[in-house]
Amino acid sequence: MQEFEYVAPANLEDAIRLMAEKGPRAKALAGGTDILIQLRGGRFQIDRLVDIKKIPELNELSFSEANGLTVGAAVECYRVYEDQTVQKLYPGLFDSASLIGGIQIQGRATVGGNLCNAAPSGDNIPSLIVQEAVAIVAGPNGRRNISVEDFCAGPGRNVLQEGELLVAIHIPTPKPNFGAHFLRFIPRNEMDIAIANSAVSVLLDDSKQHIVSARIAIGSVAPTPVFAREASALLTGKEANEASIEEAAEATKAAASPINDMRGTIDQRIHLVGVLTKRALRTAISRAREG
Amino acid sequence: MSEKIHVHTTINDTEVDFLAESRQSLLEIIRDTLGMTGTKEGCNDGNCGACTVNIDGRIVDSCCVLAVEAEGKNILTIEGVASPEGLHPLQQAFLEEAALQCGICTPGFIVAAKSLLEREPNADEARIRHWLAGNLCRCTGYDKIVRAVLKAGEVMNQGDGAGRATTAAGAGPTDQRDVYND
Ligand SMILES: Cc1cc2nc3c(=O)[nH]c(=O)nc-3n(C[C@H](O)[C@H](O)[C@H](O)COP(=O)(O)OP(=O)(O)OC[C@H]3O[C@@H](n4cnc5c(N)ncnc54)[C@H](O)[C@@H]3O)c2cc1C
DSSP: OOOOEEEOOSSHHHHHHHHHHHGGGEEEESSOTTHHHHHHTTSOOOSEEEEOTTOGGGGOEEEETTTEEEEETTOBHHHHHTOHHHHHHOHHHHHHHTTSSOHHHHTTOBHHHHHHHTOTTOTHHHHHHHTTOEEEEEETTEEEEEEGGGTEEETTEESOOTTOEEEEEEEOOOOTTEEEEEEEEOSSSSSOOOSEEEEEEEEEOTTSSBEEEEEEEEESSSSSOEEOHHHHHHTTTOBSSHHHHHHHHHHHHTTOOOOOBTTBOHHHHHHHHHHHHHHHHHHHHHHHHHO | OOOOEEEEEEETTEEEEEEEOTTOBHHHIIIIISOOTTSOOSSSSSSSOTTEEEETTEEEEGGGSBGGGGTTOEEEOGGGTSBTTBOOHHHHHHHHTTOOSSOSSHHHHHHHHHHHHHHOTTOOHHHHHHHGGGOOOSSSOSHHHHHHHHHHHHHHHHSOSSSOOOSOTTSSOSOOOOTTOO
């Protein structure tokens, strides 16, 4: 692996300064399950790696009814899926965090790193989008909030500016009658990169027969994970039945613009994203009904 | 910039100091600097699990950890699995079930399976297969490995609580106390 300076600041201010000093030649290190492999593969050259795991604020995983869920940028997938609040209120995130890599990867990989790495296939990203997650970012010019659906800019690129760090991901408290689900298709049973994935969330009315609102986000079918806005809007006010599900899943396919590669073809990916969305919607609706 | 950093850590209950370049993986240091070659290098990119070690109670691929990140941590490698009294039930079961051929993947499987059985000594086949999905074997297939882990779980349920293979499977005390959960 190339040479670089390793620093592990104990507070955010130092981390931002250490990042800003080196501009594009500095990168953050969370669990390292993307970046260490990329560095070893010579994908880019850096002068400094800033380990963010010693910053207390970035290790926070907390929930309050008023503020929702806060997932610090250094919180590993296992902490997320072992958390009882996540299991209950953030079922889509639970689904995706528990299938990233294997147990070894989950012991290190963070949800924040998954987002910042901005892979088209990043499994947590669609789950975050459908639960209306917001990225809390801090940099030399202070803090700002970025909706997760606006965070990824292209394969492996995000909208962070030089010196900026992800501090935490914030997800609002879901309303009653809410349900979410995440599904992906991989050729193996475990440990593979998605050929397509889909996350959905639905909010039902009190009768639990009608959809008040829904969100659908898909991955591995475009340069970034995509919030399928039009398909999501189609479900507003609709009956929570097979016809509505079919219609939304069909419309979701239109939001996909995949490529052919060794993992799958354009046709296969578009087909899969429709099937996954349909199945995810069925489960999300039944989860919303179960309360 | 190849200046070395001093790292103080604990490996297999022994305090260890080493010097590492920031770019060196924990795997490199464990094998090449500390001479503990039980931990294997397979893919060097987090897929095969041959380099699995346990850090602060969580299994990780040591190829995907920088050695400098080990500062202040508590690490278990395969060398720390057996005790002076004998093999760990997992090691014994791997032998009895012939759950290895070339042996490169074995240390990773054992370190990974140990962390599962310590949490869930009654883990069933599906759970074991799921937990070990990050460990690849290219010789035996997985059936014998899974059988060995199931067997070790039984022994650990019946053992003396210290994780030692006090008896062969099935011949232990009938007392089913869950030694790892109390
Ligand atoms: C064997 C294996 C299997 C995998 N399986 C999956 C899978 O099933 N699904 C999936 O989606 N991914 C998978 N991955 C990819 C990877 O594990 C995930 O993307 C993981 O969540 C990355 O998190 P990390 O903490 O390891 O990130 P790191 O590698 O530490 O960082 C990733 C990127 O984000 C940047 N970054 C990290 N934290 C911050 C911050 N706070 N502020 C700004 N930038 C930051 C880093 O600079 C880097 O560019 C797998 C990887 C491996 C090796």
